[in-house]
Amino acid sequence: MSASPPRLPRQLLLWVLPDRRSRDGLVGDLDELYRDRAAYGRVAAGWWYSLQVLAAVLHFAPRRALTWGRRTARAEMWTAIGKDLGLGVRLLRRRPGFATVVAATLALGIGVNVAAFSVLRSVVLRPLPFPDADRLAVLRLSMDNAGYAEGPPSIPEYLTFRDELRSWQHLAAYRRVDATATGGEQHAERVSVAVVSPNLFQTLGVQPLHGRAFTADESQPGAGAVAVLSHAYWQSRYGADPSALGRDLIVAERARTIVGVMPAGFGFPDSDIEIWVPLGLTPQALAARGVHQYDVVGRLLPGVSLSDAEAELAAVTRRVAADPLFNFHDWHPAFLRPLRVQVVGDMSRALWLLLGAAGLVLAVACANVAGLMLVRSEDRGEELAIRTALGAGRGRLRRQLFLEAFPMTVIGALAGVAVALGCLEIVGSLAPLELPRAEEVSVDMVGLTLTVIITLGVATLFAVLPSLGPGEAGVHGTLGQGERHSSTARTRTRFRHLLVGSETAVAVVLLVSAGLLLQSYLRLSNVDPGYSRAQVITAALDVPDSRYPEAEDAVSLFQSLLERVRAVPGIQAAGGIRRAPLSTPIGPSSIEIEGRAVSADGAGPVAVIQVATPGYFEALGIRELEGRTFDAGDRGGAVPVAIVSESLARRHWPGQSALGGRLRVDDPDLPFAEVVGVVADVRQNRLDRLPDQGTLYLPHAQSPTLAMALTVRSTADPTGLVSVLREEVAAVDPSVAVHDVRTIAQAISDTTASARFAALLQLGFALLGLLLSAIGLYGVLAFTVTRRTREIGIRIALGAEPLDVRRSIVRQGMTLVATSLLVGSMGALIAGVLLERFLFGTTAVEPITYGVVLGTLLTVGLLACWMPARRASSIDPMRALGSD
Numbered sequence: 005m006s007a008s009p010p011r012l013p014r015q016l017l018l019w020v021l022p023d024r025r026s027r028d029g030l031v032g033d034l035d036e037l038y039r040d041r042a043a044y045g046r047v048a049a050g051w052w053y054s055l056q057v058l059a060a061v062l063h064f065a066p067r068r069a070l071t072w073g074r075r076t077a078r079a080e081m082w083t084a085i086g087k088d089l090g091l092g093v094r095l096l097r098r099r100p101g102f103a104t105v106v107a108a109t110l111a112l113g114i115g116v117n118v119a120a121f122s123v124l125r126s127v128v129l130r131p132l133p134f135p136d137a138d139r140l141a142v143l144r145l146s147m148d149n150a151g152y153a154e155g156p157p158s159i160p161e162y163l164t165f166r167d168e169l170r171s172w173q174h175l176a177a178y179r180r181v182d183a184t185a186t187g188g189e190q191h192a193e194r195v196s197v198a199v200v201s202p203n204l205f206q207t208l209g210v211q212p213l214h215g216r217a218f219t220a221d222e223s224q225p226g227a228g229a230v231a232v233l234s235h236a237y238w239q240s241r242y243g244a245d246p247s248a249l250g251r252d253l254i255v256a257e258r259a260r261t262i263v264g265v266m267p268a269g270f271g272f273p274d275s276d277i278e279i280w281v282p283l284g285l286t287p288q289a290l291a292a293r294g295v296h297q298y299d300v301v302g303r304l305l306p307g308v309s310l311s312d313a314e315a316e317l318a319a320v321t322r323r324v325a326a327d328p329l330f331n332f333h334d335w336h337p338a339f340l341r342p343l344r345v346q347v348v349g350d351m352s353r354a355l356w357l358l359l360g361a362a363g364l365v366l367a368v369a370c371a372n373v374a375g376l377m378l379v380r381s382e383d384r385g386e387e388l389a390i391r392t393a394l395g396a397g398r399g400r401l402r403r404q405l406f407l408e409a410f411p412m413t414v415i416g417a418l419a420g421v422a423v424a425l426g427c428l429e430i431v432g433s434l435a436p437l438e439l440p441r442a443e444e445v446s447v448d449m450v451g452l453t454l455t456v457i458i459t460l461g462v463a464t465l466f467a468v469l470p471s472l473g474p475g476e477a478g479v480h481g482t483l484g485q486g487e488r489h490s491s492t493a494r495t496r497t498r499f500r501h502l503l504v505g506s507e508t509a510v511a512v513v514l515l516v517s518a519g520l521l522l523q524s525y526l527r528l529s530n531v532d533p534g535y536s537r538a539q540v541i542t543a544a545l546d547v548p549d550s551r552y553p554e555a556e557d558a559v560s561l562f563q564s565l566l567e568r569v570r571a572v573p574g575i576q577a578a579g580g581i582r583r584a585p586l587s588t589p590i591g592p593s594s595i596e597i598e599g600r601a602v603s604a605d606g607a608g609p610v611a612v613i614q615v616a617t618p619g620y621f622e623a624l625g626i627r628e629l630e631g632r633t634f635d636a637g638d639r640g641g642a643v644p645v646a647i648v649s650e651s652l653a654r655r656h657w658p659g660q661s662a663l664g665g666r667l668r669v670d671d672p673d674l675p676f677a678e679v680v681g682v683v684a685d686v687r688q689n690r691l692d693r694l695p696d697q698g699t700l701y702l703p704h705a706q707s708p709t710l711a712m713a714l715t716v717r718s719t720a721d722p723t724g725l726v727s728v729l730r731e732e733v734a735a736v737d738p739s740v741a742v743h744d745v746r747t748i749a750q751a752i753s754d755t756t757a758s759a760r761f762a763a764l765l766q767l768g769f770a771l772l773g774l775l776l777s778a779i780g781l782y783g784v785l786a787f788t789v790t791r792r793t794r795e796i797g798i799r800i801a802l803g804a805e806p807l808d809v810r811r812s813i814v815r816q817g818m819t820l821v822a823t824s825l826l827v828g829s830m831g832a833l834i835a836g837v838l839l840e841r842f843l844f845g846t847t848a849v850e851p852i853t854y855g856v857v858l859g860t861l862l863t864v865g866l867l868a869c870w871m872p873a874r875r876a877s878s879i880d881p882m883r884a885l886g887s888d
Contacts, residue, residue: 009038010050013057103412105779106373110416112772113369114458115423118451120362122424123431124355126445128348133269135209136303140343141310143175143300143317155591156299157338159283160290162201165300165338168320171313173305174207176200177283177298178273183256184546184741185279194546194743195237195278197255199298202282205232207303208272215249215264222282230282231260235268237278255279257548273299275443296591301343314340347440354762354842361517361769364510368773370462371503372780377409378500379783406464417459421447424455434764436757504784505824507777512828512861514770517835519853520846521763527845529756533748534686535585536625540715540748541722542584543729546741547710555708559640561737562617562704562712568732569716570619575725576717579620580704582613584713586751587744589689590614592697594670597656611652611700612688613669615707621647621683623715624748631663631681638703644668644677645703649685652698667700677702691755692844713744722747762842778864785817785872810873817869818862825858832857 018031034056041049131137143165144154157165159177166175178200185195198204202218205211212232221227231253233242242248252259260281271277283298304313321338345352424447435442552558562580569578583590592610600609620626621633629650638645646667653662666676688699704712718725730742746754753760799809836848 009035009053013054102376103415106376106412107416107419109369109373109776109779110413110459110462111419111423112776113366114417114420114455116362116427116769116772117359117366117458118420118424118447118455119427119431120355120359121454122428122447122451123445124359125448125450127439127441128352128355130441130444132344132347137344138342139304139306140208141302141304141313141340142343142346143302143338143340145296145338154339155296158296159285159298161296162298162300163285163290165317165320168323169302169313169316171305171308171316172302174203175300175302176204176207177300178204179283179298180273180277181256182546182743183279184548186254194741195255196274196276197279197281198273198277199283200280204272204280204301205266207301209303210267210270212264213267214246215262217264218280218282223285225284225286229258229260230263231255232264232266232280233262234266234271234278234280238265253279255281257550275441310340310342349440351439351758354758357838357842358762358765358769361514361766364514365769365772365776366458368507368510368776368780371507372776372783373462375500375503375780375784377405378503413459413462416462417455421452421455424451431765434761436754436761439758439761500784501820504777504780505820505827507773507780508821508824508861508865509828509831511770511773511777512825512857513831513835514766514773515857515860516829516832516853517839518763518766518770519857520836520839520843520848520850521759521766523850523853524843524846525756525759525763528692528759529752531687531691531845533585533691533752534626534684535748536717537749537752539719539722540624540717541725541729542587542713542715542744542746542748542751543726543742544584544587544713544744545733546743547712547737548739549710551737551739552710556640558708558710559705561740565714565733565736566617566619568736569714569729572725572728572732574719576719577619577623578714578716579623580617580712581620581624581715582615582709582711582713583688584715584744584751585624585686585688585748586691586755587713595700596668596670596676598666598668598676600656608670609656610697611648612697614688614699614701615704615709615712616647616701617704617712620715623717624686625717626686627684629682629684630661631679633681633683634701634703639705640708642706644675644706645680646677647681647683647701648679649683649699649701651685652700653679653682655698669700669702677706691752759842759844774861774864778868781817781821781865782868782871785813785869786875806878810870813873814866814869817872818865821862821865821869825861829854829858 014031014035034053038049038053041052132140134140143157145157145161146154157177162175162177169175178198181197181199183195183197185193200218202220202223205217211217213235215232217232218230222230233248238244238248242251249262249265251262253262254260266280304310317338317340428445428447431445432442547558547561552561566578566580569575590612593613595609595611595613597609616634618634618636618638621628630653631647633647634645648662648665648667656662656667657665662679662682665679667679668674668676683701686699687693714729716722716725716729726745729745733740733742800806832854833848836850840848
């Protein structure tokens with residue numbers, strides 16, 4: 005049995021040695037040497053071993069002590085942190101009202117900001133779901149004509165750009181249409197279809213999940229009888245069956261073979277596209293130089309900037325404009341726009357402004373809570389001063405205050421996430437149809453990270469502000485004469501007033517901004533569109549071309565349909581129109597007026613061309629100003645007639661009647677039509693703008709088209725006619741699909757949805773700011789009354805009237821309110837200028853808006869001042885003199 009070294013020295017050595025490596029090496033060596041010496045005498049070996057341990061202890065003990073001291077300091081620090089956190093939790097339990105107000109205020113401020121940021125990030129900031137999306141851009145054309153600032157190229161123009169531009173990897177054309185789809189035993193249904201050039205998927209950098217994309221030869225005449233399905237449509241119609249590939253699907257009366265299925269979540273040009281079909285380069289499409297319907301998207305070559313591509317595009321456009329075949333006189337040179345900007349549209353600036361408003365709400369909330377924390381710290385002034393006198397530094401006090409406030413801020417942040425989710429639900433219900441990428445809006449990790457950052461920042465702010473109290477220089481003053489009489493107290497009072505004044509000023513900015521947007525929305529909603537708002541319903545019809553190949557067939561179809569609809573009880577009038585108001589926009593077309601020479605640059609008059617049936621003007625309630633409207637005599641083979649709008653008549657027949665004038669669509673093969681009537685202008689494309697170029701109406705019997713919409717006026721609520729209209733259309737021809745059915749009131753509501761969305765959100769932010777600023781003002785004055793209890797009691801004991809006391813408190817508060825309103829009004833003017841591009845019939849300076857806002861804030865401020873003033877005037881002098 006081998007000898008073991010003395011146990012006590014060996015345990016001491018193990019404890020002193022700093023790490024395992026040292027212990028294993030040194031202890032092992034000493035054990036081995038001890039056993040060698042013990043063979044000659046265990047007592048001597050024991051003394052030798054003890055001396056070696058003593059030498060090691062003297063060498064390693066200081067390092068061990070330092071390590072132990074650090075561990076002890078860390079343990080003490082964590083213990084102190086735990087105590088401070090425990091104190092914060094106990095404060096929540098002792099003062100639940102205070103904690104609830106702080107947490108609720110923070111929840112509102114954080115919640116609206118996280119929601120606003122989530123919407124902005126999802127719609128504007130998040131990259132498009134395409135590889136290298138920053139290299140994707142759209143090609144547009146700027147129009148001279150009023151009513152349309154820009155438009156897409158025509159197919160011939162697209163092909164010219166595709167062949168001549170060298171800055172692009174790919175240029176693809178696309179257009180969204182609605183069509184009827186049938187296949188197999190499935191019933192017919194209305195689907196969203198994208199007609200695209202075969203290279204669209206290659207341009208975007210996305211390939212089908214199953215099957216293949218289109219090939220180049222599938223755009224040639226006679227080819228292209230194929231289709232690619234969206235993932236959602238593949239699942240809903242075919243149950244995600246892989247055998248769907250190769251089946252036939254009839255889209256718009258043409259049988260197409262399904263060759264591919266796109267990945268889940270892919271949608272272009274819109275997220276709800278269900279089917280993609282190849283663009284057919286038919287002779288008719290190649291000759292349609294004036295038909296601008298297809299948007300163009302392209303992918304830039306690596307290393308080519310957008311400015312380089314624009315310079316090349318300008319040169320090509322100038323060359324194309326010189327070609328008389330393209331009739332470019334109505335167009336400015338083409339321009340480029342990043343695809344992300346095109347997708348987001350005008351929503352980008354609106355969402356940034358809403359985020360700014362949400363940020364102001366957060367600033368008001370933080371100022372409010374900071375004031376509350378200052379009030380609480382003043383109540384604890386002596387405690388903090390005693391801690392400072394006993395040696396606690398500012399860092400220690402700030403850590404304590406931070407950890408005390410941390411539980412409240414965490415609760416506020418968690419509640420803020422819940423508020424953000426609720427706000428997103430509200431945004432989803434209020435969001436206009438044109439809000440892009442609305443389906444992607446959610447509180448993601450970036451939004452949660454923003455919540456954490458705001459929470460830590462607010463907690464740190466609450467720790468720093470209250471600790472700006474008495475330092476070593478101010479301790480004796482605080483302990484000796486009371487903090488309320490110290491210079492620090494006066495500084496804090498001014499700082500509290502600054503916080504409350506800032507809240508009120510911000511509330512002015514928010515309320516004025518909301519008032520301007522709300523006033524703009526109300527004026528836009530109440531604008532006279534030129535037609536009746538009530539008891540009118542419209543329905544677009546999708547008529548299959550193959551069943552009505554001749555013009556007479558189309559005329560006969562609509563005459564039969566209108567006869568049946570007019571016979572329905574409760575229908576006053578019914579008619580047909582090429583495009584119903586506020587539906588698919590109509591661009592202006594060139595017209596020719598008999599006897600008028602074309603200008604030297606080749607630019608002639610333009611107008612929006614509409615095709616209408618008898619009864620349309622009566623059904624929509626369009627005012628007849630001169631002459632007559634269409635009747636049964638305006639049929640094919642009769643004298644061609646036309647009706648013009650008021651602006652078209654005023655522009656081309658100034659100071660005289662347009663009746664008897666002759667004009668035609670700019671086509672030498674068409675006869676001139678005689679103007680037989682003048683009607684009021686209508687807001688066809690947009691509710692906020694009349695078509696300056698005017699509208700030309702042609703009778704359907706003389707200009708037949710299958711693309712028509714029913715317009716029906718009823719004696720009661722027209723929504724009950726939806727099923728009746730579908731039944732009557734099916735009775736005439738079951739293959740005619742009815743879609744886009746809505747009342748005029750609903751169409752106007754859809755058009756004003758963006759303005760309503762911005763106004764209501766801004767109003768919500770403004771009301772939150774008003775509530776928080778009122779709470780802050782009330783809190784400051786209530787605290788002032790509490791701190792002045794002894795002074796007020798002495799004044800009342802010496803004979804001061806309660807009315808004088810109330811006046812003093814109200815005067816102090818209203819002086820702060822008046823100053824804040826003045827500063828806020830200047831900020832509101834700046835905000836109004838920024839908002840002007842979003843306003844309709846409203847300017848940055850609206851006396852009514854400013855009057856209502858300032859009056860409201862004065863009233864709220866007076867109420868917030870009156871309650872503490874009333875409390876002050878009812879103070880019992882004896883109790884006040886006995887108080888601390």
